[in-house]
Amino acid sequence: MKPHVLQRRGIQLTAETINPKVLDAQYAIRGALVLRAMQHERNLKESVRMPFDEIIYCNIGNPQQLNQKPITFFRQVLALMDYPDLVEMPKAKKLFPEDAIERARMFFSNIPGGTGAYSxxxxxxxxxxxxxxxxxxxxxxxxxxxxxxxxxxxxxxxxxxxxxxxxxxxxxxxxxxxxxxxxxxxxxxxxxxxxxxxxxxxxxxxxxxxxxxxxxxxxxxxxxxxxxxxxxxxxxxxxxxxxxxxxxxxxxxxxxxxxxxxxxxxxxxxxxxxxxxxxxxxxxxxxxxxxxxxxxxxxxxxxxxxxxxxxxxxxxxxxxxxxxxxxxxxxxxxxxxxxxxxxxxxxxxKPPQEGEPSFALYQEEMNNLQESLTRRAHKLSTALNAMDNISCNAIEGALYAFPKIDIPYKAVQAAKDSGMTPDTFYCVELLDATGICVVPGSGFRQKKGSFHFRTTFLPSEEKMDIVIEKLQKFNKTFDTIYR
Structure with a gap:
């Protein structure tokens, strides 16, 4: 007996027939530039020669992707929650501070079924x-x-x-x-x-x-x-x-x-x-x-x-x-x-409070992160403002800089010929030359005639020094070529 073969009379889902609201929605932070960066990353893994040895993702506020260490107390409590039997084991007190164990017990008494059940x-x-x-x-x-x-x-x-x-x-x-x-x-x-x-x-x-x-x-x-x-x-x-x-x-x-x-x-x-x-x-x-x-x-x-x-x-x-x-x-x-x-x-x-076993480590970790992010924010804005064709407002909060770029006329024309906005062209050239992935300002909308890009400063302080050095070198070369 021959197997039944489905006869297709047409395709139901096409660009013309799906919900047009989906087509209208845009999300540049994970758009074409990031897909290009991911392809570069695959090329590096396959030993394809590139002008850089790694992709540095500065396109999104994703701290732990860039090796920001999780807060110890938080992970201890979550580990206990995902393995409830561990809470009552004698070894638990050797592995976890008492306040982490108590927080887990408090959760268990208030969350019937633990992490695997609906609330x-x-x-x-x-x-x-x-x-x-x-x-x-x-x-x-x-x-x-x-x-x-x-x-x-x-x-x-x-x-x-x-x-x-x-x-x-x-x-x-x-x-x-x-x-x-x-x-x-x-x-x-x-x-x-x-x-x-x-x-x-x-x-x-x-x-x-x-x-x-x-x-x-x-x-x-x-x-x-x-x-x-x-x-x-x-x-x-x-x-x-x-x-x-x-x-x-x-x-x-x-x-x-x-x-x-x-x-x-x-x-x-x-x-x-x-x-x-x-x-x-x-x-x-x-x-x-x-x-x-x-x-x-x-x-x-x-x-x-x-x-x-x-x-x-x-x-x-x-x-x-x-x-x-x-x-x-x-x-x-x-x-x-x-x-x-x-x-x-x-x-x-509700983090650890003063007098609790985990408080000192929690405070140390948070203070270190605050101080490091502050140094990175100030270092990046200072470096951007030192570049001839870039200006950047002081970074007062959050995880980003949004510098303004003076893009030369020749680069604007090259972008037009490539079917890109000028700031997208700049960001693609930056990625292809350095492996640094940022987001063009056009993905966030901006005043007509102005050009920007958004970058995080989430790479480690040592890595941020590399990012800044590469960006300075690229920006100077880019300006020289297209000016």
Whole structure:
């Protein structure tokens, strides 16, 4: 008997027939340039001769990929959670400090089934209580576990927020330019309009009320119904910190225009400059404002760097009860965020305290990371500003620099001939010559006629010296060839 052969009458899924919103969504941080870098990396493994001996990924805030050491206490607790029998073994006290064992026991008593079972949809109640305590202490106010939703990183929280906000193609969201591509991608996938407001590069990437008014009114005149405003503080990709006065202006602007504030605050540590981190939650509360606010935080960035855990939270402030119920429904559709990520959130907001066995090592590790990142941030911005055709604002927070490049006319023409934007051409040439992978500024949007790239400073201090040296040499050669 002959086997049945499926007769295909046509292809259902093509570029013309898939959801057009998927085609519209862009995410430059892991786009064509990174695929090119990965191909170079495969070539090196296959002993293909290249003008460099390694790829240095400076394209994404992924600290542990670049050998940032995990915080010891966090990994100890997670190890115990994944092997529950170990907690009661005599050898446990030889391998783990007592406070790590006690934290694991506390988790076991509050998480039926441990790491392998679902939690309640909104997230483990104990963890949400600890997040509320953290916010209360950070901002000197009272927060509630009922306002906290634990999420698979901030991306899930942002996506749920857009699900709720965007009703049709006329709904718009104000986003900072330069932007983080998560926002344009998520807005596109939900069928809305991204409305850009430009940060003032010449004033340290500050926010300007006149520019906010321009962007708002221009979009409104084009028939856009603006529903919310995204603020990233400290900035990504720009690395600036908003002053409390600037935050108050934003709150008043959103009050006046009846906008929801979406406050992306995942980079609240570490800070390198003189402007301290101030949360939107604190300012909204201090002002007695009724503005609707959704704030986000994550374990992926800063000195924690546990990106792969996909742990985060969002806090709702002044959000209608019915809307909260609908957000709860959205998280329930996915059952719950992953348990390891929830526990990592708990460890971030409730680390070892003074007097506990792990406190001294925890403090040492965090201080060393803070000091090292500060040195790297200052070293990189200083080196960039010393180059003839590059300028860079001071890096005040987050993990990135977003320098402006003066690209010669011949390079602009070469880019056009190659079908690239000039900054993409620069970044491709940099990658091919040095093995350094950064992201062109066009992936973040930028003022017309200006060119930038985003780079992290996450490689080790020794490796950053190599990155800076290679970048200096390449930039000089590039400018000489195309000037």
């Amino acid at each position: 309640e949809s909104q997230g483990i109640r104990l963890v949400r209580e600890h997040v509320a305590e953290y916010i209360s202490k950070r901002d000197n106010l009272v927060a509630s576990a009922d306002d906290i939703f634990l999420t698979d990183g901030v991306s899930q929280g942002v996506n749920m927020s857009m699900n709720v906000l965007i009703r049709n193609e006329k709904d718009g969201i104000l986003i900072p330019i330069p932007q983080y591509p998560l926002y344009t991608a998520t807005i596109s996938l939900n069928g809305g309009r991204a409305v850009g407001y430009f940060l003032k590069e010449e004033k340290g990437w500050s926010m300007d009320l006149g520019e906010l008014d321009r962007a708002y009114q221009e979009a409104k005149n084009q028939g856009t119904n603006i529903r919310a405003m995204v603020v990233i503080n400290p900035g990504n990709p720009t690395g600036q910190c908003l002053t409390e006065a600037n935050i108050r202006e934003v709150v008043k602007f959103c009050e006046h225009n009846n906008l929801v504030i979406l406050a992306d605050e995942v980079y609240q540590t570490p800070i390198y400059g003189e402007t301290p981190f101030t949360s939107f939650r604190k300012v909204v509360t201090d002002m007695g404002s009724s503005v609707e606010l959704i704030s986000y935080h994550s374990v992926s960035k800063g000195m924690i760097g546990e990106c792969g855990r996909r742990g985060g939270y969002m806090e709702l402030r002044n959000i209608d009860t019915v809307v909260r119920e609908q957000i709860y429904k959205l998280v329930s559709i996915g059952l719950c965020s992953n348990i390891a990520g929830q526990m990592m959130v708990d460890l971030m907001v």
